[in-house]
Amino acid sequence: MRVIRTCRRMGIATVVVYSEADAGSLAVEMADEAVAIGPAPAAQSYLVAEKIIDACRQTGAEAVHPGFGFLSERADFARACADAGIVFIGPNPHAIEAMGDKIASKRFAAGAGVSCVPGHIGEIDGPAHAAEIAQAIGYPVMLKASAGGGGKGIRVVRQATEIGEALSGVKAEARGAFGDDRVFIEKFIENPRHVEIQVLGDKHGHVVHLFERECSIQRRNQKVIEEAPSPLLDAETRAAMGAQAVALAQAVGYDSAGTVEFVAGQDRSFYFLEMNTRLQVEHPVTELITGLDLVEQMIRVAAGEPLAFGQDDLAIKGWAIESRLYAEDPYRGFLPSIGRLVRYAAPEEGPRGEGIVRVDSGVREGDEISMFYDPMIAKLATWGATRQGAIETMAEALEDLHIEGVGHNASFLSAVMDQHRFQSGRLSTGYIGEEFPDGFHGLTPSDAQVDVMTAAALAMQRVQARRNGRSHAVLRSPRARDEWVVVLGERKRRVRIADVAPELVVELLDEDRVLRLEGVDWAPGRALLRATLDGTPFVAEVAPAAEGFVIRHRAARARVLVLTPVSAELHGRLPPRKAADTSRQVVSPMPGLVVSIDVATGDEVKAGQTICVIEAMKMQNIIRAERDGVIKQLNVGPGDSVGADEVLAEFA
Ligand code: ADP
Ligand code: ADP
Ligand code: MG
Numbered sequence: 001m002r003v004i005r006t007c008r009r010m011g012i013a014t015v016v017v018y019s020e021a022d023a024g025s026l027a028v029e030m031a032d033e034a035v036a037i038g039p040a041p042a043a044q045s046y047l048v049a050e051k052i053i054d055a056c057r058q059t060g061a062e063a064v065h066p067g068f069g070f071l072s073e074r075a076d077f078a079r080a081c082a083d084a085g086i087v088f089i090g091p092n093p094h095a096i097e098a099m100g101d102k103i104a105s106k107r108f109a110a111g112a113g114v115s116c117v118p119g120h121i122g123e124i125d126g127p128a129h130a131a132e133i134a135q136a137i138g139y140p141v142m143l144k145a146s147a148g149g150g151g152k153g154i155r156v157v158r159q160a161t162e163i164g165e166a167l168s169g170v171k172a173e174a175r176g177a178f179g180d181d182r183v184f185i186e187k188f189i190e191n192p193r194h195v196e197i198q199v200l201g202d203k204h205g206h207v208v209h210l211f212e213r214e215c216s217i218q219r220r221n222q223k224v225i226e227e228a229p230s231p232l233l234d235a236e237t238r239a240a241m242g243a244q245a246v247a248l249a250q251a252v253g254y255d256s257a258g259t260v261e262f263v264a265g266q267d268r269s270f271y272f273l274e275m276n277t278r279l280q281v282e283h284p285v286t287e288l289i290t291g292l293d294l295v296e297q298m299i300r301v302a303a304g305e306p307l308a309f310g311q312d313d314l315a316i317k318g319w320a321i322e323s324r325l326y327a328e329d330p331y332r333g334f335l336p337s338i339g340r341l342v343r344y345a346a347p348e349e350g351p352r353g354e355g356i357v358r359v360d361s362g363v364r365e366g367d368e369i370s371m372f373y374d375p376m377i378a379k380l381a382t383w384g385a386t387r388q389g390a391i392e393t394m395a396e397a398l399e400d401l402h403i404e405g406v407g408h409n410a411s412f413l414s415a416v417m418d419q420h421r422f423q424s425g426r427l428s429t430g431y432i433g434e435e436f437p438d439g440f441h442g443l444t445p446s447d448a449q450v451d452v453m454t455a456a457a458l459a460m461q462r463v464q465a466r467r468n469g470r471s472h473a474v475l476r477s478p479r480a481r482d483e484w485v486v487v488l489g490e491r492k493r494r495v496r497i498a499d500v501a502p503e504l505v506v507e508l509l510d511e512d513r514v515l516r517l518e519g520v521d522w523a524p525g526r527a528l529l530r531a532t533l534d535g536t537p538f539v540a541e542v543a544p545a546a547e548g549f550v551i552r553h554r555a556a557r558a559r560v561l562v563l564t565p566v567s568a569e570l571h572g573r574l575p576p577r578k579a580a581d582t583s584r585q586v587v588s589p590m591p592g593l594v595v596s597i598d599v600a601t602g603d604e605v606k607a608g609q610t611i612c613v614i615e616a617m618k619m620q621n622i623i624r625a626e627r628d629g630v631i632k633q634l635n636v637g638p639g640d641s642v643g644a645d646e647v648l649a650e651f652a
Contacts, residue, residue, distance in 0.1 A: 001362045002279075003065045004030050006295040015059045017052055019045035021370050026362055033059050040372045043179075046070045049077045056086050063087035063302060065295070069374070072278040073100040073149065089302040091201075091256040091277050098252045099275040103146040103184050109272045112251040114244050117263065117271040119186025127164040133185050134163055140188040143167060145174030145181070149276070150374070151222030152177045152619070156188050165610075172595070172613075173620045191428050192263040194218065195230050195270065197245035198286045200297055201254040204306045209242040210286050210294075211316055216427040217416065219334060220619075224409075224432070225416060226282035227321045228289050231387065231425030237268045248275065256301055257283075257294050266428070281324070284358055284381040288320035319390040322381040323398065327369040329407030330440040335590040336375050336617045337407030341367050343527060346378060347400035355393030356383040369406050371591055375617045377408060387425070391417050399539040399554065402527045415443050415555030445488070445556035451515055453551045454486045455506060455533050456540045457560040458497060459520045460549060462504070467524060483509075485568035487548070487561040492568065586623060586649040588642045592616030596638055599649070603631045611649055614642065623648065 016031040021040035035055040038045035066072035075096040081088040145153025153174040201207040214230035245260035261273040344365040361378030384390035494509040522529040541552040548561035629651035
């Protein structure tokens with residue numbers, strides 16, 4: 001999608017290749033031509049170089065942009081393109097080979113004088129070798145797939161007893177995702193920040209850097225929020241990091257856009273992690289602060305043009321932030337969520353207040369988020385003259401987002417934008433674990449947010465009452481018309497309301513305050529309600545629920561009931577319904593594919609023991625026993641696909 005956009009602007013015709021799962025996708029619709037290349041699993045379509053080259057021959061395409069995933073870091077694919085007389089829009093195969101593999105690139109970087117993470121720069125043979133090396137480096141260590149990317153094939157190991165299982169897990173994940181299970185070990189740097197340098201080279205020996213991005217907000221080593229520049233760096237560190245990245249790129253003859261990743265200490269020490277020899281998912285933030293289009297630069301360089309600027313022509317303008325909108329349910333431990341996007345409305349692109357909003361998305365309403373590829377729905381990026389401005393615009397853009405049908409992390413992203421720690425730039429890759437130690441449950445609404453939710457619920461209730469023609473029977477009696485009880489979580493508020501057009505005045509009877517609501521823009525069935533409360537405009541995402549509404553405002557979400565004083569008296573007196581007893585069952589927490597079953601019928605298992613491994617969206621999830629017991633029955637086997645909440649095994 002990203003590439004199609006740039007090509008359109010440059011007047012270049014596009015052909016996309018697609019798997020069966022993507023036949024109805026937006027990319028297929030937007031491209032000038034589209035070629036089907038096989039079944040949904042990537043190994044049978046997107047990862048088959050020959051099929052892509054055939055598609056080029058068939059359509060007469062002159063060049064291939066490989067995007068961020070799949071074949072983008074495969075030197076043999078770049079070579080196969082060259083052999084077929086097709087331009088590969090990316091670096092030369094030698095650079096991919098030297099940098100595209102983590103073990104090889106570390107050896108190379110160490111040779112080029114770049115500071116590297118202490119560790120063993122070589123392949124691990126087996127569990128005994130791993131234990132020996134980890135002991136020598138000192139725990140904690142990190143196991144990494146040499147071919148890894150996108151946070152897959154990485155595991156932190158804190159003690160010797162865990163290393164065997166971690167090694168086989170990383171190997172299995174790497175085999176599945178990259179078809180290459182070589183693993184190495186390095187020291188795990190505690191409390192680090194992820195800072196990376198964007199480099200750009202041409203075929204004439206010029207290399208510049210386009211400053212840094214900070215990507216410390218990660219979950220499971222996968223980036224969630226990125227920004228440029230980094231709040232950590234000062235001008236001196238920026239120059240030193242940039243110079244190392246450029247030196248590395250120059251040493252390897254780098255001739256495209258690429259990223260040199262570092263882990264940095266809070267003291268601004270930094271160590272080389274890896275080089276990604278492709279366009280990076282988070283490239284929009286760099287584009288927003290430099291005004292360059294990186295895809296256009298890649299195309300120009302691939303066509304043999306020299307860079308039109310030098311390092312001194314480049315400067316950082318303002319601040320940019322990107323949020324990755326994932327199909328994962330933050331309220332259920334961020335489990336991948338798949339399904340149809342029943343509703344999908346993204347914020348409007350372009351200037352917004354003092355800032356700018358950009359949306360990169362490959363989906364539209366009605367599309368399916370499948371289990372076959374990454375769980376990313378869209379990326380929202382915002383620009384501001386200052387970091388605070390970019391954060392504020394992001395918080396607003398997230399409010400304008402509305403999704404139904406799949407779980408998504410928008411409220412989580414909003415929560416981070418609202419956090420004081422994030423706003424003050426005290427980041428670390430441990431941020432999410434530290435700030436949300438028990439997972440994410442939505443934020444408790446602040447007092448101001450409770451006011452917004454109260455007002456929104458009352459406004460909707462009145463709109464509905466008017467529609468239902470209850471204006472006479474119900475609204476005539478002064479008491480019934482005026483007094484209500486709004487229940488929001490544990491809170492009950494008695495209110496009296498008066499329509500003083502164009503305002504709705506809400507008197508909070510126990511607090512001796514009034515709320516003034518104006519300009520309500522909402523109708524039944526609409527998911528976003530806009531209005532102004534006490535002079536401040538707001539947006540709330542709303543959905544009807546029994547007797548009331550579910551309202552999300554920023555990161556806070558609550559069920560809000562509007563009751564008459566009489567029903568409010570009764571409310572909360574009935575005991576909650578008892579949940580079904582599932583303690584004898586092992587259920588799948590998400591839809592996916594069973595990779596292995598690690599127990600047999602009749603086995604005695606201990607709490608914490610692995611029952612089976614389920615793969616969804618390229619992540620292997622180990623399902624463990626939650627209690628001790630004997631396995632009475634297994635309902636699934638390797639290769640089966642399972643649904644969310646499906647019973648996998650039963651205890652006696
Ligand atoms: P990194 O964490 O190495 O910086 P990114 O976060 O930029 O990587 O994500 C890119 C990685 O994710 C690639 O290495 C690729 O394997 C994977 N990837 C990205 N997008 C897709 C996609 N749409 N389908 C499959 N894999 C993808
Ligand atoms: P990928 O190719 O999947 O992006 P990386 O090597 O870039 O793999 O690592 C991904 C993330 O894991 C980094 O952004 C960083 O947060 C964390 N990480 C990687 N190596 C280390 C390390 N040695 N110590 C601490 N954190 C690390
Ligand atoms: Mg990385």
